[in-house]
Amino acid sequence: MNAFIFDVDGTLIDSKDMYMKPLLKVLNANGYNFVMSDLDQTFGINALDAVTQLGVKEPQRIVNEWFGIVDDYKELTHVFPNIKEMLQELSSDNGNHLAIATSKLRTELLRDVEPYGLNDYFSAIISSDDVDNGKPAPDMVLKGIEKLNSTKDNTVYIGDTLYDLEAAHRAGVSFALAGWETDMADQFKSAEYYLTTPQDLLTI
Numbered sequence: 001m002n003a004f005i006f007d008v009d010g011t012l013i014d015s016k017d018m019y020m021k022p023l024l025k026v027l028n029a030n031g032y033n034f035v036m037s038d039l040d041q042t043f044g045i046n047a048l049d050a051v052t053q054l055g056v057k058e059p060q061r062i063v064n065e066w067f068g069i070v071d072d073y074k075e076l077t078h079v080f081p082n083i084k085e086m087l088q089e090l091s092s093d094n095g096n097h098l099a100i101a102t103s104k105l106r107t108e109l110l111r112d113v114e115p116y117g118l119n120d121y122f123s124a125i126i127s128s129d130d131v132d133n134g135k136p137a138p139d140m141v142l143k144g145i146e147k148l149n150s151t152k153d154n155t156v157y158i159g160d161t162l163y164d165l166e167a168a169h170r171a172g173v174s175f176a177l178a179g180w181e182t183d184m185a186d187q188f189k190s191a192e193y194y195l196t197t198p199q200d201l202l203t204i
Contacts, residue, residue: 001174001204002095003150005141007159008102008109009044011178012083012118016043017076023050026065032056044161046103046134067108079116080180086198087121097148099124101140101157106130124148135163138171145171158201162187176201 009015020039027034034054042050047067051059090096099122102109106127113119124147131139141157148155157168160178165188168175176193177184184194195201 001154001156003097003099003145003148003155004090004201005099005101005144005148005155005157005173006122007044007157007161007164007178008100008104008113010160010181011158011164012079012100013077013112013116014080014181015077015112018070018073019043021076022069022073023066026062026069027054027056030056030062030065044103044135044159044163046105046128049103049134074112077112079118080198082198084116084118086201087118089202091121097124097150098122099126099144099148101126101144103128103134103140103163136166136170138167141167141171141173145173156193156204158195165191176204 006012009019020036020043023039024034024036042053047063048059051062056062087098091098104112104127106129109125109127119125124144126140126143126147128134131143133139145152145155152172155173156176157164157173158176158178159165160182165175169190174192176195177188177191179194179196180198193204
């Protein structure tokens with residue numbers, strides 16, 4: 001493997017609370033009665049798909065309200081431990097090629113990644129703006145392979161959700177589960193790799 005394509009939320013950055021807490025606040029302010037666990041299924045896909053999946057009325061209005069207050073929660077996010085060290089070691093090998101493929105919009109991606117300097121490690125960035133279909137469709141993984149000038153056999157997609165796993169396998173590439181965020185379970189048994197720490201990625 002020499003092409004590494006990364007999800008962002010729940011893989012590089014612990015941002016779940018930054019997104020889910022304001023979403024819960026907006027939903028319930030609009031008369032719904034969700035609890036936090038109801039939102040777990042929506043983490044990892046783009047915002048409009050997530051809100052639509054919850055079955056709410058006027059999903060675009062809800063998304064606008066949600067993202068209008070996300071910045072108020074940005075202090076809740078941080079880079080997972082040892083991510084920077086892993087990215088530094090991977091990228092220091094000129095034979096390796098690194099990309100991001102995320103359901104975030106590009107503006108969201110830059111807002112969340114640039115402050116930590118993570119974008120410096122990647123030669124390609126694919127956001128939901130760049131593809132017709134978000135995860136679990138394979139579009140953004142395939143676009144990552146294209147931008148890295150790689151092949152499916154040499155590529156692994158690293159993520160933390162079933163949407164990531166499905167996107168990887170539909171694209172025909174291996175999947176590595178980010179075990180520092182998501183525990184191994186039967187639903188992930190088809191993952192080719194289970195990473196307990198970011199450094200485990202260096203061994204594949």
